[in-house]
Amino acid sequence: xxxxxxxxxxxxxxxxxxxxRIWREEAQPDNPFAARTAFCRGxxxxxxxxxxxxxxxxxxxxxxxxxxxxxxLDALEALAVALANPGPRDPSVHAAMCGAVGGSAxxxxxxxxxxxxxxxxxxxxEVHDAMTMWRDCGGDFAAWLAWCERxxxxxxxxxxxxVPGCDPHGVATPLPVMQLLGxxxxxxxxxxxxxxxxEAARAAIGRPLALMGVAACVFTDLGFTPAEGEMLTLLxxxxxxxxxxxxxxxTGFKRFPFYSVELEAA
Numbered sequence: 001x002x003x004x005x006x007x008x009x010x011x012x013x014x015x016x017x018x019x020x021r022i023w024r025e026e027a028q029p030d031n032p033f034a035a036r037t038a039f040c041r042g043x044x045x046x047x048x049x050x051x052x053x054x055x056x057x058x059x060x061x062x063x064x065x066x067x068x069x070x071x072x073l074d075a076l077e078a079l080a081v082a083l084a085n086p087g088p089r090d091p092s093v094h095a096a097m098c099g100a101v102g103g104s105a106x107x108x109x110x111x112x113x114x115x116x117x118x119x120x121x122x123x124x125x126e127v128h129d130a131m132t133m134w135r136d137c138g139g140d141f142a143a144w145l146a147w148c149e150r151x152x153x154x155x156x157x158x159x160x161x162x163v164p165g166c167d168p169h170g171v172a173t174p175l176p177v178m179q180l181l182g183x184x185x186x187x188x189x190x191x192x193x194x195x196x197x198x199e200a201a202r203a204a205i206g207r208p209l210a211l212m213g214v215a216a217c218v219f220t221d222l223g224f225t226p227a228e229g230e231m232l233t234l235l236x237x238x239x240x241x242x243x244x245x246x247x248x249x250x251t252g253f254k255r256f257p258f259y260s261v262e263l264e265a266a
Contacts, residue, residue: 022062041065056080063228072222075187079218082180082211083233085240088257092117096241100249101256106242109249113241114234121168122212124237125157128230130165130216135226139193141204163205165213173198173208180214188221 024042025035038045041061049058056077060067067073086093095116099109117123137143148163162168181195194201194209194217202208212233219229248256 021065059232063224068222071186072188075184075191075218076222078183079180079187079215080236082176082183083215083236085243086117086237087240088244090117090122090240092123092237093241093244096245097248097256100245101253106245109245110238110241113238113245117237117241118234120157120160120164121162122210124230124233126164126212127216127219127233128226129160130213131220131224131226131229133164134190134216134220139190139197141201145205163207165210165216166201166205166207167210168207170208170210173202174210177209177211177214180211184214184218187218190221191217 022040024039026037028034028036037047040049040058041064043049043053043061049061054073054077056073057067059080060073060076088094088097092113095112096109099112104112118125120126120129133144133147137147144163148160152159167174178198181191181198185192185195191214194214198209215233216229219232224232
């Protein structure tokens with residue numbers, strides 16, 4: 001991918017009406033409201049990136065001045081594939097499906113998915129918490145448990161009830177978690193360490209690692225902040241919600257894929 005950041009637009013052609021380090025546009029000569037060229041971190045979006053760059057590279061450039069190496073990009077792309085569809089069992093996807101069968105607009109179905117998938121149990125805020133825990137505690141399991149016992153600041157979210165990144169209801173580490181850890185080892189030292197110590201973590205904490213825990217570790221290794229990791233989690237999980245909403249909108253509520261629940265007599 002050719003770096004075009006050395007190309008500077010003539011001063012007369014640029015009016016700095018919008019101030020952002022991320023994006024720069026040059027207007028059409030005959031229409032000041034339409035862009036003739038657009039640059040993301042100095043890269044020509046339509047002249048260079050489109051047709052040459054990977055989507056994951058564009059995603060990183062929107063958040064970073066420089067692209068990481070191929071190994072880091074490969075790990076992020078593997079994570080994006082794994083997060084793309086949480087599946088109809090996931091509450092966020094379920095919410096989008098419910099919106100679709102009720103006749104909601106496409107935007108409303110996605111907003112439902114974002115809202116339900118934003119929280120502290122399997123949601124984007126859990127990734128934020130787990131990344132903060134990684135930053136504060138590193139790979140110290142005892143410190144993780146102590147971190148969760150700290151007094152929590154009052155905010156808009158319900159209080160944490162479990163070690164972030166772990167499944168509060170799980171027993172054994174799910175196979176997809178182990179497979180994903182194998183696919184994203186190139187993210188960095190933390191992810192490799194976690195892959196080698198995942199069962200030790202389960203034994204120390206009493207609960208198995210969840211997919212959001214892997215995501216938090218990968219994002220931390222790649223240098224994203226907790227706020228960026230939270231936003232990326234919301235974004236990367238939307239394709240599955242969209243696909244299931246479209247499918248369910250066609251099949252209707254009579255063919256909604258409910259799952260059986262076995263109840264044991266008390």
